[in-house]
Structures are given as structure tokens and as C-alpha cells.
Amino acid sequence: MPNNIESYFKAAVSVDNVVFGFDQSGLKVLLIYRGAEPYRNCWALPGDLIQLDVDLNTSANAVLQNLTGLQEIFMDQIRTFGRVDRHPYGRVFTVAYFALIRIERYMVSAQAWAEQAEWFPVNEIPDLPFDHNEIIEYAKENLRQRIRKQPIGFELLSEYFTLTELQRLYESILDRELDVRNFRKKILSMDFIVETGMKQNAVTHRPAKLYKYNSEQYYKLQNSGYDFDL
Amino acid sequence: MPNNIESYFKAAVSVDNVVFGFDQSGLKVLLIYRGAEPYRNCWALPGDLIQLDVDLNTSANAVLQNLTGLQEIFMDQIRTFGRVDRHPYGRVFTVAYFALIRIERYMVSAQAWAEQAEWFPVNEIPDLPFDHNEIIEYAKENLRQRIRKQPIGFELLSEYFTLTELQRLYESILDRELDVRNFRKKILSMDFIVETGMKQNAVTHRPAKLYKYNSEQYYKLQNSGYDFDL
């Protein structure tokens, strides 16, 4: 380790959160409208520099809550981006985080220097500052990988959901169509979803059964590294 | 973004490299003996603070080369570790990197402030400073995941190898025994290894055929996200 140790302690670290949500119209990502420099008045990922007396993982939640009001969201690290020129104010490394939430379950409200917070369909993300477009691409790929290994889909749906909703979710993430019968067969053969006895109502077609997930079985499979290939 | 922006630019970032190698006696990790504070005279991962005018990925290679002489090694990022108290000199985030090399193909030589560089069997890693034991555990899990998705095993073997050597490699990474016939059937059915026509010599038993890998097919599979489950 060199003598001029001070010269190494001049970096900043930020967190950028890719929060995925899902509703009728498909898979979405949460962006904020920046009310602070740099890149004021641009849409961007909800991210910020982190305070140096807070653990990294804790910071990810703190930043997200500060900008969007979302709290107690399970977040997982994706990757760190560290090109020299990625931030105009100096050397800033950013650690990208990943989260899945049920859109209608949380109130998203722009806070602190975020002037707005909106859901953008994953295929209609505008040009973003920094390397945020690259981060989102990376997160999408990560989501695709992950959904094959863990039954994480439920984190994006309401508590009660139909099998068709679940299938549409898988289809948007995997970006291909799945066979109805094979999908239902496979999903039901794993025991982590159960009928609630309820049905949709006020729909103009045959009402679908509502299911919920069985959290015990869900966590058992999640921890056993279950292979959820569809 | 806050006013006292200077207070955020006081972090350092380091890179820690988990370099896996493989030989007759199994899977190994490269460690260095530290000749510099902090934790002078301890074994640790080859890692160092990074210079703030160098890209992150470039730094990973630079650090490894500086300490061990290894160059042009393909490295991939694993994860960033950022607990507040993980470094005694201040707030240091470390980005862990991952590499696979053929032990006998490279000369490893301790350089700069590294006093020694040695291969340690993965199951005999001593207590290491910082969070390096945690990083290695994380890297081992990462290696297990990765070997199911990509035929990366060859990066650890010599240019010419026997099927038994390849099987032993898989067994040490996956930490379970594999059936000889099924393993050979599956490996040979993918076209990325080919016979060389050569055999082992000077062995006291039936000499094994030597294979090498077919790089075209190898890259094709690697890019198609081939599922190499055994």
C-alpha cells in the first residue's frame, strides 16, 4: 500500500436502484425526475451518493426510501459500474441494486430532490443520464436469469392472482410465449401456489380462480436452489 | 444532491481478486502474503486500492498483475462489499473479481508489496483479514452457479486433458460424485471437445486419450446461454 494514501480516498460511491413492477400493461421500471444537479430535469434511476458512515446494503434502502418513499423493500445487488468518466463531479462508483414490488401495493411519492416518480414500461425507457440505460439492460438480463432459478414472480403480483396473470408475467420477463396447459401443469405441480376458493368478479367472461402463494413451500424451494425452468 | 458534496468524496475503492486454479490435488485459490500495512504479515486475497484515474475493470487486471505478475487473465466481477468497518484506514468499498487459470501455464511471482504468492486448496483457506473469507465463500458459490451455465471448466485445465481430469474438476467444483458413463456421454454429446489422437504416456495403467476443446463450438455455446447441467 503506497505512501500517499490520501490520494486514494477521494472517490464517492452511489447506489442506483432498478425497481421492477408489473401491472396489466406489463413490466415496468421506476424512474425519478431529477430536481438536482447534475442532470437536473432529466429522468433517471432513483439513486444517490451514499453517506460514508452507513453500510452499503443499508444505503440502498435508505436512498430508495429518501427519493420515492418506498421502504422495507427487499433489494439485491446486481453489479458495480466504475468507468472513470461516468459522473461529471468526480470519480463516482455506483452499485446497482435490484428490487421487485407490487405496483398497487405501495404508494410511490417523489421526495427530497426527486420531483416526480413514475413507472416506465421496460421497452419504453428514454435516454437516461450517466450509464443508467446500461444498468437497466443489465438488470433486465439479471431478472431473466433469476426467474429461472427462483420463484420470484409472486413478488410482482397482488396477493391474489390468476394463473393467466402469472403466465403473462413470465412471458413478459422471458420475452416469449408459453403454452397455457404446460404452464399451468408445471406451476401447479410445485406446491407453492394454492387456490383461495375466490374468483374474479365483474369480468365479462368466465371468471378465473384466484390463487395465492404458499410462503412455506416458496421459501423451501427458494433456499434449495430449485430450478424453475419453464 | 446535497450542498456539502465534498463529504461524499472521501471513500476509497479496492479490488480483491479470487483467482481459482486446478491441479491434481484439486481446486485452489491464489493468496498473497502481505508485506504492507494494514494486516502486514498475513495471507490475503491479491487486492489493492485502485487509482482514481483508471476504469474499474482495468484496475482489476492492473492490481492482479502488480501483485502476482499474472496478466491478460479474463476476470469477471462478482460483487461489491461495503460494510462501514471493513477497513481500518477509512471507508473502503471493495469490488470482488473472479478468474480461472491453468496453474501450470502461468508463472506466479509475488511482486510489489506482496512477499509471497501461493495456491491454497479451497478447503484449507486460513483465516484472512478484512472480509476476505466471506468473499471467497461468495466466489465459490458463484463458480458453482457458473459452471452449470457455461463450459468454463476448460479454462482451468491444460491444453490437453483426459476426460477423467475434466470429471474430477467438475466433481471438486460441484462437490459431489458424478457417474463416469453419464458424464462422458453428456460431455461428448456436446461438440466442444475433440480427441487429439494423443494418449497419456508413462502411466502405470491404461493410458487415457487426450482431448482438447474446440474453441468455435465452445464460444457458440457460451454465447447461447447453453445449459450445461450435469
Added chain:
DNA sequence: CCAAAAGTGTTTAAATTACACCCATGG
């Protein structure tokens, strides 16, 4: 009775698993 989405089984093909004996070489 029409529109719209829900729901349901079977057949075929492919992949995975389990399993035991003979072969080639050096000493």
C-alpha cells in the same frame, strides 16, 4: 346467443438415471 377468456389431458419425444464388466499399460 355471442364474445372473451378460463380451463382441461393425452400422446410423443427427449433427457436423465442407474448400473457392471472388459481393456491397456507398466512393473
Added chain:
DNA sequence: CCATGGGTGTAATTTAAACACTTTTGG
């Protein structure tokens, strides 16, 4: 001729893939 690891095939089971019609509701 013995010890050592190299090398080979088949049958049974499991899993994945392809595919079309009937049901229930609201309007």
C-alpha cells in the same frame, strides 16, 4: 500376471413438448 485407472451400452424412468376443444360469465 497383477494392479491401476480407462473405457464402454442399455433399459427404465422422468421430464418436456406439442396440440384443440369445452366451459362460464356478462352483455
